């Protein structure tokens with residue numbers, strides 16, 4: 006039977022701006038199973054990192070509501086000490102920018118052995134060093150014994166990101182959150198890091214939340230996909246359905262704004278506008294409404310809900326039933342699940 010590792014219920018993360026709180030993650034519910042890659046996709050500013058930081062309890066001054074169950078235990082009620090132990094032990098995170106994730110004043114070896122000690126205080130110095138070097142080897146670093154003694158600024162970008170991965174997986178976490186893990190890397194290193202994540206899923210049966218705006222990475226890595234817009238999930242489905250039968254206008258716009266080698270004849274549609282800032286974000290009705298003004302206003306719900314339209318396929322707002330791209334014409338409009 007598949008084991009559920011994370012059960013996130015009605016998570017809302019709000020930041021204070023001047024004298025009011027604004028939700029960057031708004032009533033998000035998600036599950037993550039073992040041996041599964043769940044991709045979270047969306048444009049910049051839609052709340053992906055805020056979600057990742059909330060799950061890892063890394064926000065300092067945010068207001069967090071809802072629960073985050075890790076194997077049935079609500080970790081939002083954990084004391085600081087408990088959460089510090091959980092992070093880096095059963096839950097690991099790979100940050101977007103390896104330079105901010107690594108401590109510039111400590112050697113790579115020290116940063117890995119510190120994490121190993123979280124899991125097992127009794128691990129001897131010698132054993133810690135051996136394990137750290139084998140981790141560096143596992144993430145594909147050549148001369149791992151040499152890199153063990155090096156400092157972050159002495160490594161290339163790709164090596165630094167591998168070191169960040171080594172730290173994140175040091176204690177064989179059951180949940181791994183990877184926030185744009187390959188954004189700052191060139192294509193070759195990017196695919197090596199993604200292969201590494203896939204190996205981890207296979208060998209440790211870990212559940213991975215992969216945050217990305219790159220649909221190529223989604224196609225290659227994900228089992229399920231959650232599409233996020235303006236703090237809310239607008240579509241959740243398996244990766245096959247996402248690419249073959251996307252429903253929400255935002256998902257369809259994201260997919261059709263990327264050129265595809267297979268579909269050379271298909272039109273590209275650029276999504277006009279941007280994700281609104283937190284303060285300006287509409288809190289009533291369909292949040293994507295202003296970016297598809299040609300769709301009849303009556304197509305949107307007043308209080309859009311995420312509904313299961315076929316098993317495992319969730320879509321927010323009824324507007325997906327009436328959506329078409331302006332240059333396709335209304336008669337070509339999409340009619341729901343096929």
Ligand SMILES: Nc1ncnc2c1ncn2[C@@H]1O[C@H](COP(=O)(O)OP(=O)(O)OP(=O)(O)O)[C@@H](O)[C@H]1O
Nearest residue numbers: 020021029048049050051052053054055056282283
């Ligand atoms: N500490 C904070 N205080 C106030 N606003 C914040 C804070 N962190 C994030 N935000 C705002 O919350 C919204 C979501 O930001 P977030 O970084 O989660 O987006 P994202 O989807 O991860 O974007 P990117 O892909 O660029 O990292 C944005 O409007 C951002 O400006």
